Amino acid sequence: MAEDATSFQAVKSTASETSTKRKGFISPTSSFVEFEKLETEYFSEEGRQGAASYNPHIHRKIKKPVTNFETATHLLKGSVGAGILAMPKAFDNSGIIIGLVGTVLLGIIVIYAMDTLFRMQYIQCQRLRVPFLTLPRSMKIGLLNGPRPLRKLAWLAPCMVDFFLVTYQLGICTAYVIFIAHSLKHIAEPRVVENLDDRVYLLVLFIPVVLINYIRNLKLLTPVSFTANILEVIALIFCFYYIFAVGPFKYEETNMVSSVKTWPLFVGTVLFALEAVGVLIALEHNMKTPQDFLGKRGIFPWCLAAVISLYVAVGFFGYIKYGKGIEETIIASLPKDEWLALTTEGIYAIAIYGTHPLQCYVSLEILWGNYIVSHIKNENLECYVEYTLRTGAVLVTFLGALLIPHVDIMISLVGAFCLSTLGMAFPFLLELCTLWPDELGCCYYILFKDIFFILMGIAVLILGTYVSLHTYISS
Numbered sequence: 001m002a003e004d005a006t007s008f009q010a011v012k013s014t015a016s017e018t019s020t021k022r023k024g025f026i027s028p029t030s031s032f033v034e035f036e037k038l039e040t041e042y043f044s045e046e047g048r049q050g051a052a053s054y055n056p057h058i059h060r061k062i063k064k065p066v067t068n069f070e071t072a073t074h075l076l077k078g079s080v081g082a083g084i085l086a087m088p089k090a091f092d093n094s095g096i097i098i099g100l101v102g103t104v105l106l107g108i109i110v111i112y113a114m115d116t117l118f119r120m121q122y123i124q125c126q127r128l129r130v131p132f133l134t135l136p137r138s139m140k141i142g143l144l145n146g147p148r149p150l151r152k153l154a155w156l157a158p159c160m161v162d163f164f165l166v167t168y169q170l171g172i173c174t175a176y177v178i179f180i181a182h183s184l185k186h187i188a189e190p191r192v193v194e195n196l197d198d199r200v201y202l203l204v205l206f207i208p209v210v211l212i213n214y215i216r217n218l219k220l221l222t223p224v225s226f227t228a229n230i231l232e233v234i235a236l237i238f239c240f241y242y243i244f245a246v247g248p249f250k251y252e253e254t255n256m257v258s259s260v261k262t263w264p265l266f267v268g269t270v271l272f273a274l275e276a277v278g279v280l281i282a283l284e285h286n287m288k289t290p291q292d293f294l295g296k297r298g299i300f301p302w303c304l305a306a307v308i309s310l311y312v313a314v315g316f317f318g319y320i321k322y323g324k325g326i327e328e329t330i331i332a333s334l335p336k337d338e339w340l341a342l343t344t345e346g347i348y349a350i351a352i353y354g355t356h357p358l359q360c361y362v363s364l365e366i367l368w369g370n371y372i373v374s375h376i377k378n379e380n381l382e383c384y385v386e387y388t389l390r391t392g393a394v395l396v397t398f399l400g401a402l403l404i405p406h407v408d409i410m411i412s413l414v415g416a417f418c419l420s421t422l423g424m425a426f427p428f429l430l431e432l433c434t435l436w437p438d439e440l441g442c443c444y445y446i447l448f449k450d451i452f453f454i455l456m457g458i459a460v461l462i463l464g465t466y467v468s469l470h471t472y473i474s475s
Contacts, residue, residue, distance in 0.1 A: 031285045032134060032165070032278075032362060033369030034158075040128070041141045047127040056125035057290045060132055065288035072299050074283055075276075077229055079307040082175050082352060082411065083273025084236075085329035087311050088318030089408045090273075092326050094266035095258035099315055102263075106270045107308035110423060111301050113453070114280055115294050117427035120434045132285055136161040136370075139430060146433025161426065162366050164418050169278060169363040170393065171414030174400035176352045176359065178407045181205055182332065183349035187342050198405055202398055210394045213357045214387065221357060228354035235331070235348040239314075242334050242341065243321045253323025264467040265412045267460055272415030273311055274304065275423040278362045328408035360393055367393075409472045416464020425457030 066074070091099035121138050125131065133141065136158035143154035181201040189196065215221055280300070284293045293300050318330045327333040331348055334341035368389060376382055404410050432440075432450040440446040 031132075031282050032366050034134060034137060038128065038130065041137075041144055043127045043145045047129065050129075051123065051126035054126050054129050056122060056131045060285070060290070062286055062288075066283070066286050067288055068292055068299055071283050071287055071293070072303050075279065075299065075303045076307065078276040078279030078283075079274065079304065080232070080310065081273075081276075081355070082172070082179060082329075082407070083269065083415075084311055084314050085179070085331055085348075086269050086408045086411045087273065087315030088322065088326050088330050088333070089328055090266045090269035090412075091315040091319035092255075092324075093258055093262035093269075095255040096316065096319065097256050098258070098263065099266065099319070100312060102266060103270055103312050103315065104308060106267065107274055107304060109453075110271070110274045111304055113424055113427040114275075114277075114300065116431050118284060118294055120427070120430045123434055135165070135281060135426075139426060142430045142433035146436045150433060158370075161422075162370060164422050165278065166363040166366055168414060168418035168422060169359055170397055171400070171410065171418060172359045173356055173363075173394075173397040174404075175407055175410045175414065176356050177202065177205065177209065177397050177401045178405055178410055179329065180349045180353055181401065181405075182407065183345045186332070186336060187346055199402065202401055206394070206398055209353070209356060209398075210391055212353070213360055213390050213394050215357060216386075221354075224354040225358060228351040231347045231351035231354075235344050235351065238340060238344040238347075239318075239330055239334070242344075243317050243330075246335075247321075249320050250323030250325070251320055253325070254320050261467065262471075264416060264460070264464040265408075265471065268412035268414070268416030268419075268464040268468060269408065270311070270415070271419040271423060271460070272411045274307065275415075275419045277419070277422045328406055332407075360390075360397075364390060364393055404472050406472060406475070409468055409475075413465060413468035416460055416468060420457045420460035420464060424460065425454045428453040428457075 087103075094102055117135075120142070121133055121135075124133055124138055124141055128141070139157040139161050140154050143150045143157050181198060184201050184205070185196070185198065188201075212224075284290055284300075287293055292298060295301075314330065318333070319326060322333045325333065331345050334344060336342070368386065372385065372389065373382065376385055400410070404413065428450040432447060432454075435446060
């Protein structure tokens with residue numbers, strides 16, 4: 001997993017009492033767990049004036065930094081997951097015109113929001129003269145130095161950020177569980193069994209998913225992850241084969257513009273598909289040359305532009321291929337009576353299974369490092385508590401799959417609820433607070449721009465969550 005930077009000589013930080021107790025699967029330099037206490041979290045006038053002379057990037061202590069090529073590879077892999085399978089259904093919810101324009105527009109907003117987030121964290125690091133700040137701490141520091149009414153909320157910021165990060169990661173895992181269970185059902189019925197309840201397939205999957213999440217060392221999962229990547233590529237190739245080489249396109253069954261009532265489902269799905277917040281934070285922190293991550297020639301915008309193009313292609317062609325018959329995922333729309341289609345679904349299910357513990361890891365790391373380990377008085381109990389946590393996290397994803405057993409709705413719900421905050425509202429709130437009060441641009445245009453995007457994030461959160469839940473209840 002990504003490694004956090006250790007404290008630098010300019011920061012007189014004191015290790016917390018729990019830092020020596022954080023053992024096991026968490027790196028002592030984690031990107032999501034706080035190990036050091038800063039001397040101050042307030043911006044001083046001296047810090048502001050001397051910010052330009054401090055470069056946080058060169059002071060990061062990363063044992064094994066990743067190259068630009070490795071960063072691009074991980075970024076592409078992290079951004080192309082289960083979300084791509086739901087893009088044709090997203091186009092069904094938006095219509096062709098809104099789908100094409102909306103995906104590109106949301107992609108631009110995502111790039112701009114994440115660029116804003118990393119720039120503000122960089123400015124904070126300069127002012128406090130630290131190499132790296134985790135997102136929860138960065139939000140707290142921003143609120144402490146922002147407008148006076150927001151300062152009272154600073155204590156709540158780390159918990160809120162962690163809540164959305166954990167919910168997002170577990171939401172991804174829930175979508176994975178639903179997809180695997182449905183794939184198993186499609187393959188087994190009616191060849192092996194008939195008309196089994198979906199809950200039976202979830203029960204069959206529970207123990208295997210728990211066991212793979214018991215692997216504490218991520219290095220042991222490297223072969224599994226590598227194999228999963230290859231399987232995903234193969235499955236996508238088969239999907240494109242069915243789209244372009246098997247059967248006619250169904251243009252007449254598509255909508256140019258769908259009902260406005262289903263647009264929030266589209267927005268939630270696209271946000272889920274494009275914003276791998278945890279991956280971005282870890283990659284930027286782990287880079288050998290983090291200054292190459294952003295900017296006009298940066299790795300992040302160009303990689304995400306490629307991802308957007310791929311998502312638009314899958315969404316558009318998948319939608320016009322199956323029209324009204326599009327299922328919750330493109331793979332579920334493939335013929336149920338052909339061995340190649342079933343093989344494709346099985347391959348992708350295996351790939352998703354191998355990726356589950358990697359997605360679950362971030363939530364485990366946050367919960368263990370920030371909220372649990374400090375309360376364990378007997379170190380001999382740490383191992384038992386850790387495995388209980390792992391089992392509990394997996395159980396939560398399965399309970400979510402029981403409550404909302406639809407991949408497309410779960411993806412839309414997670415995207416609307418979590419990424420409207422993590423990927424839209426929080427970055428611009430951080431900018432507003434970090435640049436407050438005298439760096440908000442001519443006529444305070446940055447202030448008005450940030451308020452606009454914050455309100456947009458809140459609107460997506462409310463409307464997307466409501467429509468996703470209403471759609472599930474109605475169905």
